[in-house]
Amino acid sequence: MMKRLTDHLIIISFDCLSALDYPILKDMPHFQTILNNGAYVENVKTIYPSVTYPCHATIVTGNYPHRHGVINNTLLQPGMVSPDWNWFRNCIRGTTLYDEVKKANMSTAALLWPVTGKANIDYNMPEIFANRPWHNQIVVSLMNGTPRYQLELNQRYGHIRRGLNQPELDDFVLESTVHTIKTKKPNLLMVHFTDLDTQRHFHGFSSEEAMAAIHRHNHRLGKIIEALKESGIYENSTVVALGDHSALDENKAVNLNVLFRKQNLLSTNSKGKIINWKAYCKSCDGSAYIYIKDAHDSATLNEVKELLETLINDPHSGIEGFLTGEQAAEKGADGTCAFMIEAARGYYFLEDFEGEYIKPVTKEDAAADKKYTLACHGYSPEKENYGTILMASGKGIRPITLPSIRLIDEGPTFARLLGVSLGNTDGRVIEELLAF
Template structure:
């Protein structure tokens, strides 16, 4: 019957037809409330964690910088990037280890980039080795969940239980280092990667090479979870300063390479991976230097001739922890005298004594410092044996040197980080793309741990009290 013939139906028959058609409609489950309909859980995707070392939050919060990372800026605008906090000390290796453990440095064991080694017996060695991490990492938990992992240069991964591991490591930054990397990487993987990409992979390799390597590794090995670490922005910030034309022009190039990498792995496509983009710290510039170890040496707490010390400041750049040699006990009164002298000589510094949570020891405050007092968190969050921390909000670099004057004006700016994480310059960025459409809380670099567990479907055995090491 034609549609126009239906117009000749009697009204009663038309009403009957409408009733029959409506009765065939599928009604919702009467036991389920409106808005409470549960959809079938989406399949867990592969997950990529990409770190851009040294990306300050003010690059994202200030639109004037967006033209220097147009691809990332567009992605951040569409899916939502966040300003996040780093840890103390605000340096690379502790922050990246906090990302993969969810804990502060005092808990995970990577207290700084380098060891407390005042006489350089370790020849400037960094904390490269995964065995120094005291708690389970994301790659450990992934393995326990029968998921595969891959890595391109993520810090503190030498010897890590990663299926396809290309760790960051160097000694002299000469071709001999490539032989070390071939041995330290998963067997035959380093050479295979170099042949596939057509370029050497070492600490001198540009981010473009690392990202091309990550593309190859993702497509060739198809890991469930992959870590990728880029370094060139941080390097250019140290060399030329944040906001400098050279650093920003390099950011333009890095942005293009990151975009090409994300395209190559199918990010933001219907079947693409989940993506976390994060940085470890911001950046600040100093015009003066404080060298507190000069005073410790003058007072006999450091003996260069004998190669011994009772006290030493371990610098992170904008902060310095005071550490004692094993079995050394220094009365609090003596510490206060020493640190009062340092604060007086170095304007803009503040000494915060590490005290138990039940204590209310006063702090010594220098000029123009407005950092909140949180002295009972030093040993629980930063370093378990630290006696205290020297810190600043000023354009001041705290050096570990034992030579020269205690306080000097620098002839050239010193670009760095390591400042207290409450300082706005140390804020950095965090971004999550979850193909399932789920929103994630992202306030700190430590949140990467929980976010990635959720994205990857990694389950962790629940224990009472704080998470403790299950590593041998």
């Protein structure tokens, strides 16, 4: 085993924290604590599609989605109103940071970290929600994480929660994190906060609500640092604050399945349920996969390609461009798709197959129906002003500012801090950040 550079690695994911947030973060006292004493990466290039579950699987594996297997947030279940998510550890191919840390006889904890259901983590409260009417939220969480640990957290702090509503959910996660640091002192702790992401989705990128969430995150970071100090492990700890993707404002939803239905590429029954499909547009918000049910159906493939070529020449189609499955794989996305499409600025994709091809989205829509949003992600990492951010301080970190790294580089670098390896990864160890 390699020499460990730290005893405790605390990875805090502030979902949807953007490189553009730096001017605000640098003036906040707790973010300043990290920035003034540690390393700062000005721009972290995310992955494609830049949605939360693939991003978090990339952070812990150092690999692109087509390699680790989590190619979208949700599964391909055409027509299902609320598809299932990639909740479980077995959705990830290959090893992870927490697997390798556990193998090295160190302790692990994860709080609402995506794709950790049923993972081999000592103290695990996975991100998973009751997705069917007969499911109970607490039971679903208990069954897929560490039961006794979660029961204690629910007994102590459950009163803070209001279901999945923000900011109360993150406030509950914060108290649970502080308690875990003080009572378990894990060698690796990974925590995922979604307050900012939620506010940006429903109120817009630069909304007052989003700015208020960043202020709350500053407070949360401060409480975590304070807990490390109270536990007596601060001097031997490394604190990392990072984002997984940025977001872009949009006000129009593109429903390509509406056109597929008109061309009889998918069909529905009298109740409006999909009963058969030849082609299906699977949303990743700012991008989408197009799947052909029968891989040998060249007629459907050609029909879809002709439609896409027509649409990208129409400035009002909402589609900026498309890739073949092979080209999508070269960018790290799912190579089993027939095509991958990218939304133009101001647009995003939904999976509706009834109604209008393009639906204007208003604030009222976003407030009334969780399907509609005013900002989202999933776009290509090549999009302008779309980078995320990383900052780290403490043991094993060199005070340095780097212009850029890639999201795939984070996992190998975190593994090196704890003296383990993720093996042959798409990303590399950013040795410039590390104090050996």
